[in-house]
Amino acid sequence: MSAPDKDLRSNETRAFRVRSPRADQxxxxxxxxxxxxxxxMIHTGDDWVCETVAPAGTRYGFRAAGAPPFDASKLLVDPGATHLDRPFAYDPxxxxxxxxTASLVPKAVVTPPLPPLARRAPVFRPGGLIYEVNVRxxxxxxxxxxxALRGTVAAIGHPVILEHLQRLGVDAVELMPIVxxxxxxxxxxxxxxxxxGYNPVVPMALDPRLCPGGMAELRATVAALREVGIxxxxxxxxxxxGESDLQGPTLSFRGLDDAVYARAPDGTLINDAGTGNTLDFGYAPVREMTLAALRHFxxxxxxxxxxxxxxxxxxxxxxxxxxxxxFAAIAADPVLADRIMIAEPWDIGPGGYQLGQFPANWLEWNDRFRDDVRCFWRGDGAAGALATRLSGSTDLFGGARTRSVNFVAAHDGFTLADTVAYAGRHNHANGEQNRDGHGDEVSWNAGEEGQGRAExxxxxLATLFAARGTIMLTAGDxxxxxxxxxxxxxAQDNATSWLDWAGRDRALEACVAGLAAWRRANRAIGDPGIRHDLIWLRLDGEPMTAxxxxxxxxxAMMLPGGSGVRVDRRTRTAEILSPRQP
Known part of the structure; x- marks a missing residue:
């Protein structure tokens, strides 16, 4: 929505532009x-512009005046900023x-863009393994x-992390928010x-805590991952x-153009995100801002x-x-049309659950896979529901290909290990009297180690790796x-959410590496194309009947060549099947 325009007469003089259609000054x-x-600044249309000397490294912000809610005492972050001089910190x-608030708000930093990258197709393709990462x-x-490198984007490109990712057969790393x-x-x-990090302020500014080297750091890490095929x-x-509800902070959009926030007919903020406000994608500037951010990255x-x-x-x-x-704008954009788009297909608003309803070229997180797989292994789920999930959730995704992103655990919810160790949440450390988080998550206590949990x-994990379509594993599971x-x-930025590399279960890690090697050697099992030649057998080897x-x-679910999986909850085992030898 704004940013310093390209240099005008020299590398010292720059033009600035920001959108604020209702401000007086x-x-x-x-x-x-x-x-x-x-x-x-000078008002022109819905924007305000000026030209001034501002060499690279200049720190800046905006102030806007007008009838309330405008408040000229608030320093406002440029919605188009790509670099900030420090992180945000909440203050009443x-x-x-x-x-x-000039002393409280980060300043945008004038930073010329890096030279454009050569156009290259995505490394990742649907059907591969996504590794979800909390960067810190x-x-x-x-x-x-x-x-000095720990907890940063650069650390992901370190040789020891790259080696770990390769051992797991990771096809793409999904970085939780770094803005x-x-x-x-x-x-x-x-x-x-x-x-x-799911409380951003502006869409393109990298967080200095995670990416202190800015866009150059992110570019280098992306290149390091691409070099090893990830x-x-x-x-x-x-x-x-992150400006939240009406009692929230004024940081950027609220002080410049609060029409970006969806409102009910009576003027109250719509809260379909459960965070105090919801961006209004019926407002063209919001769509333009989103497209600009995607193209930028x-x-x-x-x-x-x-x-x-x-x-x-x-x-x-x-x-x-x-x-x-x-959706049409992304599909028509020459920079974005071939990129991978993945939806979390729900929010908390009316009619907010829309699994299976996104465009045909989008992938979607499939929580039905998570819950049906967990229910089966907990003992109260049907084999038929599990079979539907393993074969690509054809009840949810029409067409010739499944768009399912299958997972059994994600950042939001129990870890995989905790899924089989706790029948209910233990969130007291969050300070909300154990009321936060999913209160009815599918989980169970499988007994002591060696008596069910390990099995x-x-x-x-074996069920996940045998599933058709894209699969996702959260780092550390x-x-x-x-x-x-x-x-x-x-809110646990501490050892609760930091991965314990020294205490990791190396036997389980070796098991996952073996599953990954099997999936890569039998790529047909994960191919997102819908298969009508799957073979379904009873546990005694006879064909399944209705x-x-x-x-x-x-x-047992098998392809004609013999690759597949055999699941038996009586013995708590999921056995990976390899093609029959001639």
Missing amino acids: LWLCLFDGDDERRVV RLATFGCD GLTMLHPDIPA AWIDERHLPSLGMHNAW GTILDLVFNHT VTQAGVDGFRFDLATVMARSPGFDRDAPI DRRAL EFGRTQAGNNNAY EDWGAADGF
Whole structure:
């Protein structure tokens, strides 16, 4: 929606533009240390512009004046900023009308773009293995990562991490949000910080805590991953911003153009994201901002694609529309048309659950796979439901290919190890009296180690790796990471969510590496194309009949060549099948 335009007469003079259609006055605020110099901007259409000397490295923000809610005391972050001088930090004064916030708000930094990357097709293809990564948590405790590098995007390109990813057969790393975010306002008083990043402020500025080297750091890591055949997917949040509800901070959009936020007919903020506000994708500037951000990460970093948090919001105005303009705009964009797009196909608003309803070329997180697989191994799920999930969830995804992203655990919910160790959530450390997080997640206590838990972990993983379509593994689940039963560790930026590399279950890790090697050697089993030649056998080896499915404790699913899986919950085993030898 804004950003310094390209250089005009020299590399010192730049044009600035920002959208604020209803303001009476705008100032560009340039900072030299704590000293602020204001430049009056000129109103042209819905934008405000000015030209001034601003060499690379210049720190700046905006102020806007007008009838309330405009508040000229608030320093506003450029919605088009790509670099910030420091992270966001919540302070009550950010929401106090008339309180100057220049000392509290990060400044955007004038940073020329990197030279454009050569156009290259995505490394990742549907049907592969996605590895979901909390950037900070992945390496904070890794003994072989230099201390100064731990917890950063650069650490993901370190040889020890690349070697681990290759051993697991990872096809793409999905980075949980790396765009600058702010803590929810209740967290500082609890002594906690957002550990996931799903509370962004502006869409393109990388968080200095995760990516201190800026776009150059992200580009280098993407290149390092690509060099070993691994793609990069960014998890982005376009459903809301960290300005929250009307009691939230004024940081950027709220002070410039709060029409980006969806409102009910009575003027109240719509909260389909459950975070205080919802971006309005019926408003053309929101769509333009989103497209600009996506193009930015492709052309500047070379990423393979994007996963969209609460993606149904992108198709609301206000009700869900699978033909929403943003989908057509992405498909028609020459930079974005061949990128991988993944939807989290739900939000908490009316009609918010839309699994299977996204465009035919999008992938979708499939929570039905997670729940039906877990229910089967817990003992109260039907074999027929499991078979439907294993064969591509054809009841949900029409057409010739499944668009399912299959997973048995993700960042949001129990870890895989905790799924089989806790029958209920243990979120007391979050400071919300154990009321937060999913209260009815499919999980169980399988007994002590060696009496069920290890068997169930392996069965869940083998089932995942034998599934048709794309599969996703959350970092650390391959070696038994635990969060001690916390199924909503979004505010646990500590050892609860950091991976314990020293204490990892190496036997389970070897098991997963074996599953990954089998899947790569038998790529037909994961091919997203719908198969009508699957062979279904009873546990005694005889063909399954319609009558068998109701009471079955297992079955074998095989391709004609013999690759597949045999699941038997009586013995808590999922056996991988390799092609028959001639």
